[in-house]
Amino acid sequence: xxxxxxxxxxxxxxxxxxxxxxxxxxxxxxxxxxxxxxxxxxxxxxxxxxxxxxxxxxxxxxxxxxxxxxxxxxxxxxxxxxxxxxxxxxxxxxxxxxxxxxxxxxxxxxxxxxx
Amino acid sequence: xxxxxxxxxxxxxxxxxxxxxxxxxxxxxxxxxxxxxxxxxxxxxxxxxxxxxxxxxxxxxxxxxxxxxxxxxxxxxxxxxxxxxxxxxxxxxxxxxxxxxxxxxxxxxx
Numbered sequence: 691x692x693x694x695x696x697x698x699x700x701x702x703x704x705x706x707x708x709x710x711x712x713x714x715x716x717x718x719x720x721x722x723x724x725x726x727x728x729x730x731x732x733x734x735x736x737x738x739x740x741x742x743x744x745x746x747x748x749x750x751x752x753x754x755x756x757x758x759x760x761x762x763x764x765x766x767x768x769x770x771x772x773x774x775x776x777x778x779x780x781x782x783x784x785x786x787x788x789x790x791x792x793x794x795x796x797x798x799x800x801x802x803x804x805x
Numbered sequence: 806x807x808x809x810x811x812x813x814x815x816x817x818x819x820x821x822x823x824x825x826x827x828x829x830x831x832x833x834x835x836x837x838x839x840x841x842x843x844x845x846x847x848x849x850x851x852x853x854x855x856x857x858x859x860x861x862x863x864x865x866x867x868x869x870x871x872x873x874x875x876x877x878x879x880x881x882x883x884x885x886x887x888x889x890x891x892x893x894x895x896x897x898x899x900x901x902x903x904x905x906x907x908x909x910x911x912x913x914x915x
Contacts, residue, residue, distance in 0.1 A: 723902060732809075732892050732905030733849060746902065781848060783903075794896075794903055796848040 692716060694797035696782050702803045703772055710768045711800045715784030722765050723794065724757055725781040726750065733781055739765060772804045807906075808832060811893050814909035822883050826909050828876040828893030837896040838869055840878045842889045843908065849892055852878075883913045 695714045703709050715722045720741050725733035736755070737747045741762040751757075754772075759765040769776055779799040785792045811828045818824050830838075838855035853860065855867040855876055866879040876893055893906040 725905075730907070732907045733903075735902050735904065738902050779846075793851055796850070798848050 694782055694784050694795055696780075696797040696800045698800060699798065700801045700803075702805060705774060705804055706771055708768060708770045709772055709802060710766055711780050711782075711802075713765045713767070713782030713784075713797060715763070715765070715782070716786075716795060719784035719786050719795075720762065721785040721787060721792075721794075722759055723783040723785075724765070724767050725783065725796075726778045727781060727799070728778045736767075769802075772802075774804045777802055777804045808904045809893055809895050809906040811906035812909050814911070816909060816911045817914060818883055818911070819914055820883060820885060822913075823879065823881045824883055824911060825880075826878045826891055826893070826911075828878075828906055830874050830876070830893075830895045830904075832895065832904075833871075833874060835874075835895045838867075838876050839894040839896070839903070840865075840867060840876075841892040841894050841905070843892055844889050849894075849905075852891070880911075883911075885913050885915065887911060888913045 697712045723738040724736040727733040735748050736751050737757050739759040742759050754770045757767045779801050781799045783794045783796045785794040809830050840852040841849040842852045843849045853862050855869045859868045864881045868877045890908040890910045892908045895904045
């Protein structure tokens with residue numbers, strides 16, 4: 691499978707714990723995005739990378755959230771001191787470059803439940 | 806005002822019906838427009854891009870009106886398999902990230 695892969699697919703954690711999600715984009719895609727989706731809403735942009743550089747962060751990305759893409763390939767999204775409001779599906783996506791015509795492909799998402 | 810707004814839905818239609826979804830966007834600098842389809846608890850998948858001249862892909866027709874900042878999607882002869890949530894998506898400006906509407910749920914009944 692050469693699509694965007696995310697791990698873990700499902701995570702249940704207790705409030706206050708830290709969680710980390712990993713995303714492996716489609717190879718040679720230099721743009722990588724993170725989105726969050728809650729029930730009944732469309733995906734909300736969190737942040738994106740061009741290679742290893744984090745170019746944009748949404749104001750939704752509080753200081754408990756941090757994303758990295760150290761070698762310009764896979765990326766991690768860490769949530770510290772999780773809260774129940776963090777329960778959502780976290781979607782990773784990738785695209786080839788920043789041209790507006792380049793299709794963005796999504797992974798299957800990582801479901802987070804904070805209890 | 807939200808950046809991308811869609812019909813609230815849900816739309817419940819019989820097989821064979823024609824259904825239309827509408828969407829408006831607020832950023833006049835937006836450059837690219839899409840419809841994505843999302844099945845329950847799955848990731849969004851690109852259905853079709855939307856071009857200024859309008860474009861068609863089988864039973865699906867997309868239209869863009871830049872002056873009104875309005876996008877539409879028409880589905881003809883709807884099938885049971887068309888049941889899903891349809892997301893209006895806008896991309897543009899210097900960021901290049903996608904901005905999604907809340908989505909409109911479509912249920913096609915036998």
